[in-house]
Amino acid sequence: MNEPIEIRIPEFIRNGLILWVIIAIAVISGAITSTYTVQAESQGVVLRFGKYLKTVEPGLRFKAPYGVDKVYVLPVRRQLKQEFGFATLGASNNNQFSEPRTRTREKSMVTGDLNAAEVEWIVQYRISDPRLYLFNVLDPEGTLRYVSESVMRTVVGDRTVDEVITIGRQEIEEEARDRLESLVNKYELGIGIDQIQLQNVNPPPPVQASFNEVNQAQQERERMINEANGEYNQEVPRSRGVADQKIQASEGYALKRVNESLGDVASFKSMLAEYKKAPEITRTRLYLESMKEVMPKMGKKIILDEDASQILPLLQLNDSGKGALTR
Structure with missing residues (x-):
């Protein structure tokens, strides 16, 4: 081997x-x-020996x-967000939403008129100063969650439940953003607040049906008021137009009658002047003119002298096609 x-x-x-x-x-x-x-x-923050x-x-x-x-x-140029009272699945940011038990606590609030409301909202923010974000506060995003919740409870607590749920949403968003931005700058978190958006704002589930009925009644009331205002805006201008038309017609008729009266007065004065110059002639002329106007309206009349005894005066000699007698 x-x-x-x-x-x-x-x-x-x-x-x-x-x-x-x-x-x-x-x-x-x-x-x-x-x-x-x-x-x-993004931006990079470099440390040398810590x-x-x-x-x-x-x-x-x-x-x-x-x-x-x-x-x-x-990621300083990326808009980040935190959700309160709800959670969007698939989020890449671990601080975007909290645990289910914490969400229920976050959205349960008391309004200024001592009513309960469930408020869900979003905070949109950016990392404005990487150095402050990393080294000034131990947990800047966790601090942001606590501060945001505190601010929202304060703002909601200053308003009635109707303002929170219906008409005051925009004011709440603006005031909450201003307050949160002020506190973030005060604590030097290195974060800039872009926007706060209210999502679902509802009364608690046990009273939600009753609250919806109240809202429907208010909406029906507003609808009826709007319809009444619409009819008012339609009828009043039309009535005013008719009134103006009648007033203008009356004024025109009055002006016409005044002018006619002035014309009659002027005609009478001129006639009076002529009468004073020749009373008999003027009287006769007036009589004849009056008879000229009156006689055509009387129709055909036959006036017989008491001495007439023959039928000849009764014949219609002036009517060329008629030979009938007139009685």
Whole structure:
């Protein structure tokens, strides 16, 4: 049988190879740990031996390897949100919503008129200062949740249940945003508040049916008032138009009668002047003119003298086609 051939590597070669392997590993790991990438919507906060060094913009960056520099990448240009009283499934932010038991507590509130209401809302925010966000407060997003809940309870507690559920939603959103932004700046969380949106605002389930009936009654009342106002706006202008038309017609008729009266007066005065000059002639002329106007309206009349004894005067000699007698 053939015996295996043992090849012995000199000790110095073996030690040198291990050294080169160690050097290669060190170089590769140094190259890997000295580069990093900051995404387009983010900024990188660089720490050196745990102390803040600088904030870098997006792109391929270099740092001291082997853990000398540590980088936190924060999405400063992305709008983040926190949900209160409800939860949207599939959220990537762990602080976007709370546990189910906590949600029930968050949305249960008391209004200024001592009524209960369930208020769900969203806080939309951005990381405005990465350095403050990382190092000034231990849990900035958790602090934001507590502060937001406190602010919303304060704002809701200053209003009636009708304002919270119906007409006062926009005012509540604006006031809550201003108060939350003021407190966030005061606590130096490194967060900027973009918007607060109220979602579902309802009375508690045991009284929700009664509250809906009240709302329906109020809506019906508003509808009837609007219909009445519509009819009023339709009828009143039309009545005013008819009244104006009649007034203008009356004024025109009055003006006509006045002008006619003035004309009659002027005619009478001129006639009186002529009468004073020749009374008999004027009297006769007036009589004849009056008879001229009156006689055609009387129809055909036959006036006989008491001495008439023949039938000839009774014939209609002026009617060419008629020979009948007129009695």
